[in-house]
Amino acid sequence: METFYEKYGGEETISKVVDYFYDLVLADDTVNQFFKDTDMEKQRKHQTKFISYALGGPNQYTGQSMAKVHAGMNLQPVHFDAIVKHLHAALTHFGVSERDIDDALTKVGSLRDDILYK
Helix, strand or coil: CCCHHHHCCHHHHHHHHHHHHHHHHHCCCCCHHHHCCCCHHHHHHHHHHHHHHHCCCCCCCCCCCHHHHCCCCCCCHHHHHHHHHHHHHHHHHCCCCHHHHHHHHHHHHCCHHHHCCC
């Protein structure tokens, strides 16, 4: 069975989704403060690799665990939900079907406990 990653054009498409996603995130006062001291070029590349892997692509993600990455941020459900909303919007913008978006967001949702309240 074709993975989500293959179906939508691999890393090139995921990279565009991630760029669009961060444009939404950085315009959102609910969450943009978490990125004020972030090297966004590095963050976009890192996130592209992570999302590519999460969607069935090759594992090029070499980052730390989700719990480690988000340690000290004390992220709350409102923050997590804003990020999910923006990811949904970015995937929709690039023509991903609602069913595939649901699958992708289920994978993202499974990380919730590793990200919140750290």
